[in-house]
Amino acid sequence: MKEMKILLVDDEEEFVKTLSERIEMRNVKSDVALNGEEALKIMDEDLPDVMVLDLKMPGIDGLEVLRRTKKAYPGVQIIMLTGHGSEKDEKEARRLGVFEYLQKPVEFEKLMRTIVKAYKSKFESSMVAATFAEAGEFETAKKIMDEEKE
Amino acid sequence: MNKCAEKEVAFFGKITAGITHELKNVLAIIRESSGLMGDIMSISPEAIIKYQEKIQNSMVRIKDQIERGVGLTDRLNKFAHSTDETIAKIDLQETIEQLITLAQRFARLKHVVLKTVPLNQKGPPVTLVTRHIQLQMALFASLECCLNVMSAGGEINIGIRKTKEKNAVHVVCKGDLPVQSEFARNISESEKWPVLQEIAACLEGSANLDETEHGIVLCFPEEIGR
Numbered sequence: 320m321k322e323m324k325i326l327l328v329d330d331e332e333e334f335v336k337t338l339s340e341r342i343e344m345r346n347v348k349s350d351v352a353l354n355g356e357e358a359l360k361i362m363d364e365d366l367p368d369v370m371v372l373d374l375k376m377p378g379i380d381g382l383e384v385l386r387r388t389k390k391a392y393p394g395v396q397i398i399m400l401t402g403h404g405s406e407k408d409e410k411e412a413r414r415l416g417v418f419e420y421l422q423k424p425v426e427f428e429k430l431m432r433t434i435v436k437a438y439k440s441k442f443e444s445s446m447v448a449a450t451f452a453e454a455g456e457f458e459t460a461k462k463i464m465d466e467e468k469e
Numbered sequence: 470m471n472k473c474a475e476k477e478v479a480f481f482g483k484i485t486a487g488i489t490h491e492l493k494n495v496l497a498i499i500r501e502s503s504g505l506m507g508d509i510m511s512i513s514p515e516a517i518i519k520y521q522e523k524i525q526n527s528m529v530r531i532k533d534q535i536e537r538g539v540g541l542t543d544r545l546n547k548f549a550h551s552t553d554e555t556i557a558k559i560d561l562q563e564t565i566e567q568l569i570t571l572a573q574r575f576a577r578l579k580h581v582v583l584k585t586v587p588l589n590q591k592g593p594p595v596t597l598v599t600r601h602i603q604l605q606m607a608l609f610a611s612l613e614c615c616l617n618v619m620s621a622g623g624e625i626n627i628g629i630r631k632t633k634e635k636n637a638v639h640v641v642c643k644g645d646l647p648v649q650s651e652f653a654r655n656i657s658e659s660e661k662w663p664v665l666q667e668i669a670a671c672l673e674g675s676a677n678l679d680e681t682e683h684g685i686v687l688c689f690p691e692e693i694g695r
Contacts, residue, residue: 331494333530337501340523344508375490377580378621402493403486424497427504 323438325349326367328358328384329400330376338371341427355379359387366392369418369437371430374401374408382411389416394445396437400425473603473671476664477552480606487574488545495538502527502534544570551601556693559604561595562588565627565638568608576612580621581644583612586628595629595636598692603672610665611640611676611685618655620645625684636691641684653678656685 325342327349329335335351342349350367352358354376361367370388374381381399388395399412402423409420418437421430506527509520517524547567562585569583576583588595597604608627615625623644630637646652656662656678665685669676674689 331498333534334494334498334501337498337505337527337530341501341505341508344505375578377578380578402490402497405486423493424500427501 323347323369323434324365324367325434326352326358326361326370328352328355328370328376328381329373330354331373338427338430342431345431355381355384358384362388362392362395367395368441369434370395370397371400371434372397374399374403374412382408382415385412385415385417394441396441398430398433398437400430473600473606473668476606476668477602480602480609481552484548484571484609485545488541488548488571491541491574492538495534495541498534499531499538502530540570548605551605555600556598557601558596558598559601561597561629561636561638563594564601564604565608565629568605568612569627571605572609572612576616576625579616579619580623581616581619582624584624584626586626586639588629588631590631592631595631596691597689599672599689600693603668604689607665607668607672607674607676607687607689608638608640610661610668611638611687613661614656614659614665614685615640615642617659617661618652635688638687638689639679639682639684640687641679641682643683646683649683652683 325347327335327339327342328351330353332353335353339349339351350361350365352361355378358370358372359379362370372381372384379387381401385397385399388397393416396418397416399409399417399420400423401408401421404422412420418440419433421433506524509516509524544567548571566585569585573583612625612627619625619642623642623646626639626641626643628639630639642652647655665676669687669689672689673693674687677686677688678684679686
């Protein structure tokens, strides 16, 4: 498995930078974006494996970033981390394909476990599809990859 | 009970949701800052010296966030107490300042800055005997009317202008705005405008478009009928 890259997106600068420092201390590469526009720009240049995304941000909000990312880069796993507890938003995020929806303040260990789980799941579906493709089951492999995109 | 009373719960929910969201951010920063210090301390005793600056920064961050949290809970507490009495004597300037702080997050999401303007005259504070919670609803609705039509980078100034005849609250929008007539039309067509009209009527007051500046003028009686 290649080295994991994380993108942290949150307008609370002190929170996101401290979180990034803690992740980097564990030798995991993590970038920071302070708003949705910045996040989308970073993704065009350096695609992360996992994105930890806030919901309510000035400008393009978290749900819109989730929507655009899942359309352009379906392989990026997205974890919503928000202080906004609305069930409606959670339902919409899940419908749009969020990997997990967590509430702030989250335990760091729990967040890291979820990040690793998201990262592994990204490769699991690719590996399952590759196995089917090797066996000549191209239709099944395609179906798995299409499901992943959805 | 007047017809605006049933809207009070929704208003309460909106404001408390915004403030508790901010409080969650405060707690998240404290948690990560203390976690970072813990991470450093668990490396080795030498790491504490090596990463002294990180530890100091974390301590400053925790202190700042505690202050921020105290300020937020203070305001939330005052806001919650505004329902203690249905009709009460209130300081209008203090209410504006309180509301501006509570609404700050909503403006920030639109990249708009909220500012209070000090009273234009010296003298005793302007007091009203009114429904405190509904007065805050009216102020908030006027801000929402402006926020709905303003673009990013703008500023809203809100303050009392005292004249011989009346005390009026002026909500003035600044920034990249269309011409006065178009701006006024946008405000009056915004979905919050009828809401503001209704609340102002419940308070026996008025909400009008400002004819000289981009904004809204609110007027309330010194004492509401009981």
